[in-house]
Amino acid sequence: MLELRDITKSYGEIVAAAGVSFRLHPGEMLGFVGSNGAGKTTCMRIVLGLLEPDRGEVEWNGRPVDSNTRRRFGYMPEERGLYPKMRVANQVAYFGRLHGLGKEEASAAAGRLLERLGVEERADDRVEALSLGNQQRVQLATAMVHDPDAMILDEPFSGLDPVGVDVLTEVLRDRVEAGVPVVFSSHQLELVERICDSVVILHNGRVVAEGPVHEVRAERSDRTLRVEVDGALPGWEASIPGVQVVSRSNGSVLLRLGDGVDDQSVLAVARGAGRVTYFSSARPSLVDLFRSVVGSDRGTE
């Protein structure tokens, strides 16, 4: 199990992470979401030892992470990085060796992975000759050539076409089913909702929601209402204190209730505005959830 505890890091005035804590369990696929600058990359770099946190620690199976444990991690940085002039298979095998594989072992693993990722016919080409999508597959291969104990991937899906997304999803699911914990950051919330077991939402360097995806969604359901009112003027809900509009579609509005707001008082206002045709607590999608969390914060700042 990978555990981040109270990770704090600031660059001068800018606070990138303010006490981030969460756990990544064996066989768990965790989506790490947050808007740009929320602190995702900073946290990942700290896990990989590329940055020193100002405070807090990272533990693997109850022991502080050191260079030996890190060598058993697989990492894909946000800014992809490969040697442009090195040949594909050699490159993947080289990273395998850096991660501690023997010579034959490394080239065998490189061959298997390139085949699995569908780039085996480019094995002897220089990386710079490959399309960006294929380079990304090679990048993923370098991150998992050594059959890592845990995978930490920064935006692995960005820039992939739908086929690439499917291949990557399948490959990652495979690892997860083998018991390897995988954490990846992403802006594609539908994707995270679809393939992740759990989610951590980061905002302004803080964890604002965390847990299994269905629980996180259910947790918020008593505070979220879907209401449809026939004949109401647009913006009828604006007068209710402590209520925030998450999304609006076809006369249906998704509301998030602030602390201490009674749903019955919302109903009363709705009835005053027109004929209420639908009134129910709603399970917000991850997108809605994200918007409500991030949006509310933006409102108070």
Next chain:
Amino acid sequence: MINPTILVARREITERVRDRSFIISTMVGVVLLAAFALVPRLLGFGEPEEWVLGVVGEDSAAMAGAVEAAAPNFGIVVTAEPLEAARVESALTDGDVDAVIVDGDQIVVDQELDPTLQTAMQAASAQLEVTGALNEAGLNPDEVTEVLTPDPLDVRALDPQPGAAEGAGAIAFFAVFLLYGQIFGYGFAVASGVVEEKSTRVVEVILSTVSARQLLAGKVMGIGVVAMFQLLLTVSAALAAVLLTGFVELPEAAWPAIWSVLGWFLLGFTFYAALFAAAGSLVSRQEELQNVTTPLTMVVLVGFFLAFAALNDPSSTLARVASFIPPVAPMVMPARITLGEVAPWEVVASAAVCLASIAVLIPLAARLYRGAILRTGTRVRLFEAWRAAGTGEG
């Protein structure tokens, strides 16, 4: 598990040696050096001048023999050829002979007599006269020979200088040139290799498995091995060309000097590679590399010029002092060693100063590298890199 530093070094070696530009630059170096060594001889420079002497009449034979014998003392080679009296004019105008001796006491030339040849013939003539006089005085031939070949004069120098071997000047010149080329070329290769990793961001992936120190050490080692390999190849090829064709004779004394060049290369390369790596880590794009490496380039160039000054006057104060200044010593010292103008203690002391400076420099350069290598974007300032590396394990 194999040491990551070795893995990094091995990658540098295999990728570079396979690169077409390495193969081409090595071949060009070998060809150029061999050409420099051989072409002057092929064109006849440095060979003693050769003259053909026509011999007419029986009385000329003794004179011709004496001229042939005396010629080497004047740095020329004379070959005597019997000539019929009737052919004297045509042989001279056709250039078959350069001068003709007629009846032992007359010399005929086409236009004018070469001054050196004339002096040699004059000396031969004088010797013949003296020999004849001594014979008449009753000395036997052995006694005559003894009189005419006195013991060499005893020379006592007040301030004896170790003599430069013949050809040492040319060897020293090539040594300085090669050292400058390899140290600068491969030092710069270290800087640009560092920037390559930084600009492609591959460094972030690598540093998640190996430490910055291991990556830096492996890179410098790998590139150093490639540079050394190329240097050995170039020098060996040039030596082979020289020895096989036999055009140039290598003095015995030149061998230690030639091998010492390899040692000085190691010192010079390590010194500059550490600095070039630190400089490279400050920038994120190859285009910016020139800016940060210019100061280093200037220092290497100063070393090159000082080494040339040392070639001119290896025992000057300037050359002596420069032999103990680490950034320039690896180029100045080999020049002086090759010219034979240096005492053993100076060599040892200079190498020690270089080693000590490297020992001080590497941790400093490594710290700058560690502090700057992951900071992409604008150029990292020195003190920022220094401070950033203060924390962190790297």
